[in-house]
Amino acid sequence: MRIALFATCIVDAMYPETAKSTVKILERLGHEVIFPKAQACCGQMHMNSGYMPEALPVVENHINAFDTEDYDVAVAPSGSCVASVKHQHPFLAERLGKPELKERAKAVGARTYELTQLLVDVLGITNAAEQLGSYFPETITYHPSCHGMRSLGLGDRQLDLLKTVGGITVNELPEADQCCGFGGTFSIKNADVSSAMLEDKVKNICSTGASACSGGDASCLMHIGGGLSRTGAKPKTLHLADILASTMEETVSL
Amino acid sequence: MSAKDEILGRIRTALADTPVTEEVPREYRTTSTMSQEQLIELLVDRLVDYKAGVEVIEAEQIPEFVASKLKDASSVVYPQGLDARWLSALGSEVELRLDAPGARLSVAELDATSAVVTSSAVSVAESGTIILDGQPDQGRRAISLVPDHHVCIVPVSTIVQLLPEAMPRLSITRPLTWISGPSATSDIELERVEGVHGPRTLDVLMVRGL
Amino acid sequence: MTQVFLGMPAGGQGNLFEQEPFPKAAHRELGNTQMRKNLRHATHSIRDKRLKVVGELPDWEALRNAGSTIKNNSMATLEERLLEFEKNFTARGGVVHWARDADEANKIVTDLVRGTGATEVVKVKSMATQEIGLNEHLESEGIDAFETDLAELIVQLGQDKPSHILVPAIHKNRTEVRDIFLKEMPVVDPNLTDEPAKLAEAARAHLRKKFLAAKVAISGANFALADTGTLGVVESEGNGRMCLTLPETLITVMGIEKVLPHWEDVEVFMQLLPRSSTGERMNPYTSLWTGVTEDDGPQNVHIVLLDNGRTRALADRFGRTALNCIRCSACMNVCPVYERTGGHAYGSTYPGPIGAILSPLLTGIEVEENGSLPYASSLCGACYEACPVKINIPEILVHLRGEDVDAKREKHKLPTQMDLLMKGGSWALGKGKNIGLLEKALPLGRLAAGKDKKIKKLPGIAAGWTKSRDIPAPPNKSFRDWWSDEKESK
Numbered sequence: 015m016r017i018a019l020f021a022t023c024i025v026d027a028m029y030p031e032t033a034k035s036t037v038k039i040l041e042r043l044g045h046e047v048i049f050p051k052a053q054a055c056c057g058q059m060h061m062n063s064g065y066m067p068e069a070l071p072v073v074e075n076h077i078n079a080f081d082t083e084d085y086d087v088a089v090a091p092s093g094s095c096v097a098s099v100k101h102q103h104p105f106l107a108e109r110l111g112k113p114e115l116k117e118r119a120k121a122v123g124a125r126t127y128e129l130t131q132l133l134v135d136v137l138g139i140t141n142a143a144e145q146l147g148s149y150f151p152e153t154i155t156y157h158p159s160c161h162g163m164r165s166l167g168l169g170d171r172q173l174d175l176l177k178t179v180g181g182i183t184v185n186e187l188p189e190a191d192q193c194c195g196f197g198g199t200f201s202i203k204n205a206d207v208s209s210a211m212l213e214d215k216v217k218n219i220c221s222t223g224a225s226a227c228s229g230g231d232a233s234c235l236m237h238i239g240g241g242l243s244r245t246g247a248k249p250k251t252l253h254l255a256d257i258l259a260s261t262m263e264e265t266v267s268l
Numbered sequence: 269m270s271a272k273d274e275i276l277g278r279i280r281t282a283l284a285d286t287p288v289t290e291e292v293p294r295e296y297r298t299t300s301t302m303s304q305e306q307l308i309e310l311l312v313d314r315l316v317d318y319k320a321g322v323e324v325i326e327a328e329q330i331p332e333f334v335a336s337k338l339k340d341a342s343s344v345v346y347p348q349g350l351d352a353r354w355l356s357a358l359g360s361e362v363e364l365r366l367d368a369p370g371a372r373l374s375v376a377e378l379d380a381t382s383a384v385v386t387s388s389a390v391s392v393a394e395s396g397t398i399i400l401d402g403q404p405d406q407g408r409r410a411i412s413l414v415p416d417h418h419v420c421i422v423p424v425s426t427i428v429q430l431l432p433e434a435m436p437r438l439s440i441t442r443p444l445t446w447i448s449g450p451s452a453t454s455d456i457e458l459e460r461v462e463g464v465h466g467p468r469t470l471d472v473l474m475v476r477g478l
Numbered sequence: 479m480t481q482v483f484l485g486m487p488a489g490g491q492g493n494l495f496e497q498e499p500f501p502k503a504a505h506r507e508l509g510n511t512q513m514r515k516n517l518r519h520a521t522h523s524i525r526d527k528r529l530k531v532v533g534e535l536p537d538w539e540a541l542r543n544a545g546s547t548i549k550n551n552s553m554a555t556l557e558e559r560l561l562e563f564e565k566n567f568t569a570r571g572g573v574v575h576w577a578r579d580a581d582e583a584n585k586i587v588t589d590l591v592r593g594t595g596a597t598e599v600v601k602v603k604s605m606a607t608q609e610i611g612l613n614e615h616l617e618s619e620g621i622d623a624f625e626t627d628l629a630e631l632i633v634q635l636g637q638d639k640p641s642h643i644l645v646p647a648i649h650k651n652r653t654e655v656r657d658i659f660l661k662e663m664p665v666v667d668p669n670l671t672d673e674p675a676k677l678a679e680a681a682r683a684h685l686r687k688k689f690l691a692a693k694v695a696i697s698g699a700n701f702a703l704a705d706t707g708t709l710g711v712v713e714s715e716g717n718g719r720m721c722l723t724l725p726e727t728l729i730t731v732m733g734i735e736k737v738l739p740h741w742e743d744v745e746v747f748m749q750l751l752p753r754s755s756t757g758e759r760m761n762p763y764t765s766l767w768t769g770v771t772e773d774d775g776p777q778n779v780h781i782v783l784l785d786n787g788r789t790r791a792l793a794d795r796f797g798r799t800a801l802n803c804i805r806c807s808a809c810m811n812v813c814p815v816y817e818r819t820g821g822h823a824y825g826s827t828y829p830g831p832i833g834a835i836l837s838p839l840l841t842g843i844e845v846e847e848n849g850s851l852p853y854a855s856s857l858c859g860a861c862y863e864a865c866p867v868k869i870n871i872p873e874i875l876v877h878l879r880g881e882d883v884d885a886k887r888e889k890h891k892l893p894t895q896m897d898l899l900m901k902g903g904s905w906a907l908g909k910g911k912n913i914g915l916l917e918k919a920l921p922l923g924r925l926a927a928g929k930d931k932k933i934k935k936l937p938g939i940a941a942g943w944t945k946s947r948d949i950p951a952p953p954n955k956s957f958r959d960w961w962s963d964e965k966e967s968k
């Protein structure tokens with residue numbers, strides 16, 4: 015398959031390793047990965063902050079970049095950005111009275127997958143150690159990010175896949191389904207409530223005794239990681255793509 | 269312009285984009301596959317969960333069970349259409365008070381009455397709900413409300429599993445009272461406790477052969 | 479307070495407004511540790527219960543789909559539905575009144591009570607009367623209104639404000655309730671314990687005489703059935719039955735959005751509502767009445783059909799599904815923001831996620847007071863997932879943020895920091911080339927980080943972030959550049 019990588023702006027700029035990991039995993043499976051250079055961002059931050067006219071060029075840019083016949087499916091290492099592409103782009107187009115853009119947005123959305131969605135549902139990966147050679151000899155815990163879990167209905171796909179990584183121990187996170195408090199500009203506009211939510215997430219992560227908390231969204235992980243780091247807590251954060259890409263030969267270190 | 273006209277006008281303005289209606293997808297369960305014994309078992313389970321007293325009995329046992337449930341009552345109100353034989357085993361010290369058209373008990377009299385015996389129209393096993401629809405064997409609403417103890421007869425033939433199965437059996441424009449256990453509240457820390465303003469004791473006699 | 483846009487139905491009045499911006503109120507409420515403990519305890523236990531009873535029904539999703547379609551249809555044909563209801567309710571001896579707004583509704587009710595000669599009324603919990611401030615109005619007119627729902631009673635006795643639509647005193651724990659009863663009930667056992675059963679018993683004793691003597695009752699309604707003219711009240715304690723059965727006169731105040739097309743629709747909502755609200759398979763009591771029944775219950779039966787901003791909300795085609803709400807409270811029970819701030823922080827009668835959309839929809843978002851409500855959410859989606867009528871609350875929140883920004887854009891001449899950030903972001907993220915250009919500056923970000931590779935303090939509006947979180951030092955090279963260098967050059 016020819017797979018177009020939508021890196022997402024945060025991974026592109028802040029966590030390039032995670033995008034590289036995504037490429038590695040897919041190439042390991044024998045697929046060809048392309049990176050449409052015109053891509054930038056899904057526009058979620060703008061939409062979620064209420065800046066609709068400002069979001070429009072961002073959303074249009076994404077649709078233009080991905081509305082091509084040049085690839086079979088698109089993938090992003092982020093449930094949140096994929097949910098935005100699938101649901102928010104058509105909504106924005108509708109809201110701004112652009113029916114043609116809405117149809118194109120829907121078409122792009124239908125071809126866009128979150129990483130584990132692609133791995134499990136399309137590529138039939140159920141055992142990361144066997145099928146991807148994943149190896150990560152650490153104790154981790156896992157936070158299911160809200161948009162992947164709820165908007166995309168990922169269920170336990172991410173967790174189940176992580177559990178099949180060689181050498182890994184996955185400790186269950188108490189109150190896992192609770193939001194970490196990020197919510198984009200929510201963490202700025204309602205910093206106090208956001209911090210209170212983060213505080214509980216950090217506490218729960220520390221209670222698992224894991225050395226890392228994994229998840230499928232770099233933004234939530236940056237938020238959680240920022241809280242862990244500020245409180246001097248031991249656990250690190252690591253995107254699940256990085257864990258899946260880690261092998262016996264090239265083991266990712268924390 | 270009258271308030272009515274103005275509000276209706278606002279509605280027309282608000283719906284200027286003429287949203288369409290859709291066929292309601294009624295894909296929920298509307299028919300049961302349960303046997304009568306399973307229905308009885310389910311309803312018993314639900315009512316017990318609500319802390320109601322429940323007995324499954326034969327028709328000829330009604331007088332005996334009504335009497336035993338009401339052994340501490342000093343007075344009992346019953347609606348005109350109730351089968352009087354059901355009260356025949358009550359002790360002579362229990363005062364029977366008939367509530368009938370033209371001979372209504374006052375609220376104060378009801379308040380001074382220890383218990384009420386009524387029949388019921390239909391019961392929904394899945395949710396443990398007994399529905400009274402004000403027929404003569406159930407009486408008007410006040411009599412099953414004010415006395416603190418309600419003995420309710422549920423003929424087994426009136427039990428259905430699902431709420432949608434109960435609907436066709438109801439005459440919706442009669443005053444309906446749906447009862448699922450004794451009065452209760454969840455208002456303190458969202459924990460359910462039984463016994464507030466409605467009858468604090470609910471005894472259900474589920475009767476086979478009725 | 480309300481500003482009417484041309485061609486837009488008027489906004490609602492009454493208790494629909496924030497008292498202060500949400501972040502400020504939230505900051506204060508977060509400091510109330512006892513309340514936070516109480517709320518956490520209550521919301522967490524109800525979550526588990528709800529999941530359990532919802533999980534029991536194999537057709538839960540089918541019921542949700544039916545429920546949301548019925549409501550959509552009802553809103554799409556609201557005029558016909560209301561006229562049909564009016565006709566049927568009237569045919570059976572009921573009297574229908576229409577109220578454009580809170581003031582008008584309050585006046586209608588007051589006149590009706592006056593007409594009976596009563597100076598006291600008993601009340602069944604009703605969001606609509608809370609919204610219009612009926613109790614306060616009656617009081618100012620010399621009529622005493624007694625709340626009979628246990629939680630409302632706690633709030634009324636404690637001179638407090640409701641903080642939840644189902645359990646208005648959810649912010650109080652049992653000991654606090656006991657203390658309120660001891661202090662405020664004229665006749666009460668001084669040895670009253672804080673056992674919930676004992677507290678319920680005290681409420682029973684306190685209200686018994688009121689019920690038995692009441693001449694007039696005021697209720698809300700959970701639904702009205704258009705094709706039969708029937709009204710329904712869903713409750714637990716029997717205070718509803720008392721009010722709906724014993725007095726001579728019954729006045730119901732109901733929002734116009736509560737009307738359902740067909741009486742069979744009850745089978746859907748009576749499965750959705752109890753399981754979503756108290757986590758029970760069914761609530762203890764549900765009463766349905768159709769106008770007047772001779773020789774049974776109140777013989778003077780009235781309904782006040784209330785607009786108060788509902789048509790305003792209906793006019794918003796991206797927000798109107800908020801009117802589908804059946805007030806179950808599931809969305810607030812699962813909301814991580816509500817759990818931490820409590821209901822008072824939302825100002826309006828309607829707190830939590832539904833309140834954050836409904837209040838501004840009813841009043842109009844351009845009303846400055848409600849401008850911060852749509853932002854009171856991390857958009858985690860727990861509310862949408864729990865909502866029995868599938869109201870996409872996160873989407874409406876985002877939509878209303880858009881309305882808010884647009885309204886402010888017109889009002890303010892000078893752009894705010896956020897405006898500038900978003901404008902800049904729009905340029906930067908609007909083209910792959912532009913973001914690529916900016917990413918060349920990533921190494922600069924590394925300079926901002928300390929030796930430990932963390933950024934600990936940001937200026938301006940971003941300072942909120944670094945109050946409790948670090949930011950990692952950015953990488954040397956973006957993925958985009960790595961791809962050009964490593965993949966494309968090979």
Ligand code: SF4
Binds near residue numbers: 806861866
């Ligand atoms: S919005 Fe949905 S979940 Fe919230 S109270 Fe209304 S019906 Fe219940």
